[in-house]
Structure formats: C-alpha cells, structure tokens
Amino acid sequence: MYFSFVSVLTSRTYSQRLKERFYRSEDHPYRIFQREIEQYVKPGDVLLDAGCGRQAEVLKQFRGKAGRLIGADLVQFDPAVLNTELELFNRDLANLQLEANSVDVIMSRSVLEHLPEPLRVYLELYRVLKPEGYFIFLTPNLFDYTTAVSKVIPNRLHPWIVSKTEGREEQDTFPAYYRSNSFRSVSRLAAESGFQVVSLRYLSQYPSYFMFSPLLFLLATSYERLITRFHSLQFLKGWLLAVLKKP
Numbered sequence: 351m352y353f354s355f356v357s358v359l360t361s362r363t364y365s366q367r368l369k370e371r372f373y374r375s376e377d378h379p380y381r382i383f384q385r386e387i388e389q390y391v392k393p394g395d396v397l398l399d400a401g402c403g404r405q406a407e408v409l410k411q412f413r414g415k416a417g418r419l420i421g422a423d424l425v426q427f428d429p430a431v432l433n434t435e436l437e438l439f440n441r442d443l444a445n446l447q448l449e450a451n452s453v454d455v456i457m458s459r460s461v462l463e464h465l466p467e468p469l470r471v472y473l474e475l476y477r478v479l480k481p482e483g484y485f486i487f488l489t490p491n492l493f494d495y496t497t498a499v500s501k502v503i504p505n506r507l508h509p510w511i512v513s514k515t516e517g518r519e520e521q522d523t524f525p526a527y528y529r530s531n532s533f534r535s536v537s538r539l540a541a542e543s544g545f546q547v548v549s550l551r552y553l554s555q556y557p558s559y560f561m562f563s564p565l566l567f568l569l570a571t572s573y574e575r576l577i578t579r580f581h582s583l584q585f586l587k588g589w590l591l592a593v594l595k596k597p
Contacts (some may be wrong), residue, residue: 365561369563372571373556379589380459382553383488384411386456386591391416395454400443400475400487401461406436408459416426420453427533444470448478449532456568458487463497468530472543476596485545485594491552492531494588496559500526508532545594552587554578 391397394417394518399409402421409421413435421427422441432438442449444467456475465471475485490497532538533550540547554577557570577583 365567366565368564368571369556369561377554378487379553379555380593383457383459383486383591384408384595386457387412387486388415389487391455393417396420396452398422398446398453398456399470400446400456400458401464402438403577405561406431406438408457409436416455420448420583427496428536444474445480446474450477451480453478454480454483456483456485458485458489460489462489462530463526463528464524465466465530466527469539469542472530472545476543476545479596481596483596484548484590484597488553488589488591489531490528491585491588491590492528492535493580493585495586496588497528500528513521531590532571533590536590536594540594544596546597548593548595549591551591552584552592553589553591554587555589 387397391412393415395415396418397409397412397420399406399421401420402409402423404425405421406421409419410431412419419436421436421438422443423438424440424442426440427438439447443461443465456479462468462471479485516536530536536550537547539545554574556576557567558565574587577586
C-alpha cells in the first residue's frame, strides 16, 4: 500500500514537471476565458456568473472590475462567500428570477455540458440580458477524446473516475449531457434563442486526466501537438469558447 502511494505521488510529480515544460500557464483555457470576459466587462456593469459553483471562484476575480456581481447555481454555497459583496442565489439557470434586460454580461465556465435542456437556459439568459449584452462561455468540445470517453461511461461512475484522475471532490462532479458542445449545436441554440454568434473558438489544454501517468501524459501531449499543428484537426481540441450577443 505504501509503495503504491509513493509510486503515484512520484508519477504525479514527474507529470507536473512535464506540464511545466510543455505548457505555459497563461495558455490554459481558464486564463484565456478570463481575459475574454475582461474585454467585455466595464466598470459599473452587472456581471452574472451562470453556474458559479460553491465558492464562486471565477466571479471573485472580477471584484472591482464590475459594478454588481451576481452568481447563480443549484449547489450549496461555501459559507465564506455568503457574507461578501457577491450576490449569490440558489436558482435553476432556466428560471433565474431576475428582471428582464438587467444584466450586461453573462459568463459560464464548465457548465453548458451539464444542461439536459440547454435551449431553456439560452432563452432565460437572453431574457435577463440587456440589448447589446454578451453571453460568454467555456465548455468541453464534443469531439475531444475525453468527452468521447465520458459519453460512453455512465454518469454514476464519473465522480469516482474524476476523483482518481484529477483529485477533484466527488461532490463537485455532475452529470454531463454535451448538448451545447459543438459549433453546430451552439449555432443552432443561439439562432433558436435569438442570440448572434460573435465568435466560436477551439482551445487546447494540458491533458489533466493523465497527470497520474507520465507515459500517458506524454502520449496525450503528442496528440495535442498534432491536432494543433494541422488546421483541419482543430475541431478535435479540448475546449470550445463562445461569445454570443443579444442584438
């Protein structure tokens, strides 16, 4: 048992060194997503984080950059963020109970893949956005290999697998449906809800699910380098970054 633990620890340490060698932290999709939001949010704006999570980590990054910070999620919030300037609501994203035309920018990170009925959410976000407002989200790409594997594994097993490969708490892993996770599906949902598509981009990231194995990490890194090199293979990248606008 002790030998097994040391082996895993050593493997993760070596994988971390490989990550630092091949990937720059500023290129991570989360950082690119935050920079994208910063281009659209202005002082005094109302910013809504749709699916903000227990600790509202992304929303907290915009303190001082927007006039009002609102977070909505169905999870129970960390008590430490409840008595702050953040306005947090336990709400279904399809029924936010916010005034129409009241929000300037909506952001959502790693949430759209969990929506069983994404059109209902698109319509609700469209309703609460002001005209000329933006809905910006980052979500896994439907054609990424990790998504393909995830789709064939029953949702009930996802928490255990993610806890072993990424070290994430099982309670923070949710069922995934991938119904708004391709250029085609996003474009269709945007059209049906009234949004204009400003931009759709594919993004890569380091193979986080293989941090437990340096060999698998290297193989996955080689794959990432291959699909990045050839434009025709860009659709296989791991993430989709979308910017939608309410006309």
